[in-house]
Every structure is written in C-alpha cells, then in structure tokens.
Amino acid sequence: MTELDDPRRPRPGIGSIAGVLLLLWCLSRPALAQGESACGDFRGGYGPFDYRTASLKDKEIVERHHFTPDVENLRRGESGPLGGDLSYTLRAFPNHPRALLSMMKLGEKAKTERPRGAAYTVECFFERGTRFTPDDGTVRLLYGIYLSKKGRKQEAIKQLEAAQELAGQNANIHYNLGLAYFDLKDYALAREYAKRAYELGFPLEGLKKKLQQVRQWQD
Numbered sequence: 001m002t003e004l005d006d007p008r009r010p011r012p013g014i015g016s017i018a019g020v021l022l023l024l025w026c027l028s029r030p031a032l033a034q035g036e037s038a039c040g041d042f043r044g045g046y047g048p049f050d051y052r053t054a055s056l057k058d059k060e061i062v063e064r065h066h067f068t069p070d071v072e073n074l075r076r077g078e079s080g081p082l083g084g085d086l087s088y089t090l091r092a093f094p095n096h097p098r099a100l101l102s103m104m105k106l107g108e109k110a111k112t113e114r115p116r117g118a119a120y121t122v123e124c125f126f127e128r129g130t131r132f133t134p135d136d137g138t139v140r141l142l143y144g145i146y147l148s149k150k151g152r153k154q155e156a157i158k159q160l161e162a163a164q165e166l167a168g169q170n171a172n173i174h175y176n177l178g179l180a181y182f183d184l185k186d187y188a189l190a191r192e193y194a195k196r197a198y199e200l201g202f203p204l205e206g207l208k209k210k211l212q213q214v215r216q217w218q219d
Contacts, residue, residue: 039124042132047092050133054093062092072102074109081117082106090125094132095139100125104146122146130159137166141173144180153180171200178207187216 042048049058066085070076077085083106089099106115107122114121120128126143133139140163147156160177167173178193194207194217211217 039120039127039131042094042128045088045091048094048132049092050136051093051096052133052136058092062089067096067099072098074102074106077117081115083115083117085117086115087117087119087125090128091119094125095129095136097138097142100129100139100142104142108149135166137163137170137173140166141170141176144173145176148176148180148183153184156180169196169200171197171202174200175202175204175207179210182207182210187211187214191216191218 046062047058051059066078067089068078071078071082071085071089074082076082079085079088083103086099086103086106089096090103093099103115103118103122103125106118107113110116113123118125123146126139126146129136129139130143140159144156144159144163147153147159157177157180160173160180164170164173164177174193174197178190178197181187181193182190190207191211194211198208208217
C-alpha cells in the first residue's frame with residue numbers, strides 16, 4: 001500500500017498541486033469506466049454547466065421550473081415525480097450541491113437507490129458530479145457523506161480526503177472524516193479530526209459525545 005492509498009494517513013492541509021491531481025486521477029479512473037457504461041454521458045439536453053460558474057440566467061431557467069423550494073424540500077414535483085425534476089436539474093448542473101443533497105434525501109425517504117422519475121441511481125448522480133467537475137470539493141464532500149451513510153467507510157474517506165485537498169481547512173469535512181474514522185474504530189484519527197472541526201467552529205457535538213462514550217476524548 002502506498003502512502004497515497006493509505007486511508008489512515010491524515011491530511012491536515014492542502015497538498016501540492018501534483019498530489020491533488022494524482023489523487024483526483026486515481027479516484028476518477030474506476031468512476032469514469034462505470035459512468036460511461038451505467039451513468040450516462042453529458043450529451044443532449046440543456047447544458048451541462050458548472051454550477052459554480054454558470055450564469056444567473058441559466059440557473060434561473062432551470063431552477064424556476066425544476067428546482068423550486070417545493071422540489072428542494074421534497075414536498076412535490078413541478079413537472080411530474082420529484083425524481084424527474086431533480087434529474088433535470090442535475091442534468092443541467094451535474095455539480096449542483098443542493099440538488100445532489102435533495103436527491104440523496106429523496107433516495108433515503110423513498111428507501112430506494114433510484115427514486116421514481118430519476119434517470120439514474122443516486123450514486124450515479126454523485127459519480128456524474130465528480131466526473132464533470134473533479135475539482136469541486138463540495139461534490140466530493142457530499143459523495144463522502146453518501147458513502148458513509150451506506151456503510152462504505154473506506155470509500156467515503158477517499159472522497160472526503162479529496163474534498164479536503166481541494167477545500168482546505170473546512171469544519172464540515174473534518175467532522176465527517178472524524179465520524180468515518182470513529183466507525184472504523186480508529187479513535188485517534190477520529191479525535192484528531194474532531195478537534196480540528198471544533199477549532200474551526202463546527203457547532204454539533206455528536207462526534208465529541210461518541211468519543212466520550214468510549215473514553216477516547218481528551219480536552
């Protein structure tokens with residue numbers, strides 16, 4: 001196992017540009033193969049656009065009709081099933097962070113990997129987001145949270161560490177890394193990431209309480 005592959009190795013800050021590119025290349029290789037066969041390409045339809053740099057006009061055209069507050073909060077679809085409106089939004093903006101989060105929540109709510117009306121599985125939408133914008137740390141963070149909820153902790157850690165390389169000192173990323181390492185019973189790293197998260201102002205103390213319960217918290 002190389003130093004890069006070792007999931008136990010903490011990454012406290014932003015690494016070299018070469019290191020980031022290598023990590024993203026390693027992460028994207030299997031996903032690209034899967035995406036080409038199972039998660040579709042980006043041809044046809046409106047867009048796709050990078051949500052971070054898309055024009056307000058392009059965002060309004062899609063969100064006004066397909067990503068309304070009712071859709072985002074999973075109350076009702078605007079043009080059919082919720083999965084269809086979220087699919088349209090994520091077709092136009094594969095890295096739309098709030099739409100990705102809503103799609104993940106819809107899958108949880110419906111207890112299915114492919115909600116009614118969705119063009120792909122929930123995981124496919126995350127794969128598409130990372131494939132379309134591999135340098136988007138927010139998509140990596142959300143993908144890591146999704147994988148962690150699925151019990152795929154090692155895969156989650158890889159995505160969260162990629163997010164950390166891209167986003168730097170981010171309390172949310174540190175906290176979720178701490179949770180993943182706690183579930184793997186690596187309490188030393190869980191505590192390390194928890195303390196970084198709290199130093200950066202993360203407000204929830206759930207991870208701290210978990211560590212206290214197993215007598216692994218040190219003030």
